[in-house]
Amino acid sequence: MPELARRERISPSRTTFSLSVWRGFGLDTLPLSGPRAKIEAMGAPYREQPVDGRRLEPDPAARRKVRLAGATTVALGLGIGATAPMLGPLVAAFGGGLALLGLALFREAPRSPVKASCPSCSAEIAEFERSTETVRCPSCGDYARVVSDMLIAIPDDFIASTPTFAIPLERVVVDLPPICAECGSRNARQLVHLEVYAHGSQLGAAGSSWLVGLPHCAEHASGAAADVASVRVRSRALWLAASGASLPSPLDEGSE
Ligand SMILES: [Zn+2]
Ligand SMILES: [Zn+2]
Incomplete structure (x- = not known):
């Protein structure tokens, strides 16, 4: 651990440290505690990258x-x-x-809940467990990742271990970009269909549901899970693309 993360204290709740990542090979999700020697033996191109992290505090x-x-x-x-x-x-x-x-x-009261400030907007994210993989900020809606004792920003190509990133139903029913919900591959040619209850969304009254298609590559079929009025996906890249899909682009503005 000490050779992987060098920490330098700035303030009690804010810390920066160097994180070694193997970019571009989908191994950014490698646990920080993993043996560095093993990765070096694989001949991985190392790159030191400063990561902004927020320290977890008991809640x-x-x-x-x-x-x-x-x-x-x-x-x-x-x-x-x-x-x-x-x-x-x-x-x-x-x-x-x-x-x-x-x-x-x-x-059943949570054993050891913690809180930390959001790496994106600095608002407080309260009442989560250290063992959680990701938490969602109630203020800005972005997700952050829990790594050792820190809350850190998530790389755009991150793949969660379970369907995590929630795309609202309103955005799933418009055309999603061909990004695999499971691995983030840009070559997703098939759709995996899920039934999603529209309850609580603008798309339907209680009890109505939609059959929606989620893009997947040829190797994958289980990167998405239905939630109420939303679909959760493992690929952050798909979530980012889908979240931006229904926002007006700068070109659209003023053209009406
Ligand atoms: Zn936030
Ligand atoms: Zn895939």
Whole structure:
């Protein structure tokens, strides 16, 4: 680890370090903790590249909030249970169930939530786990990656380990560029179809759904997953291209 990341402290929450990446071969996603010797043995062209990272900080507020909700539910359940002698066995069962639900909530409070500022817009991203691969900024909508103790900006050609980047349904139904949703290849010639519920989008009332085609290359077919009124894809390149697709280009502006 020390030979891969040289850290230089600037402020408590902001740190820069050098990250060795093997660009252009899809290996940018290599874990930082991987053995450098192994990559060197492969003859990889190394390049030192400064990466802007934000340090993760503990976020005890998240755990406290969930635990408080759990404790409140338990108290409510016990209170209802206590009035049961007057109101009958059904109410007693309801109170008991509520108390158990509260206990479960209390126990399931996130173990060690962290927070960090967004590498893109510096807004705070709260309540996520260190083990998460990516988090989405509620302010600017961009994703950031959790690497060791840092939140870092994601390279444009990044491939997430699961369908992650959410393309709204409104943008999926317009023509998507031929970028493979799974590997980011620019040579995606086939469409893999998914049924997406339109609920909550401008495209339909509750219950209506769309059959949409997601571009994939010849080798892949599972780089996308349906979500409510959106499709998640593994390829950040496709997400970026799709997100920009429905925005007016500078040429379109003023031509009407
Ligand atoms: Zn942001
Ligand atoms: Zn592919």
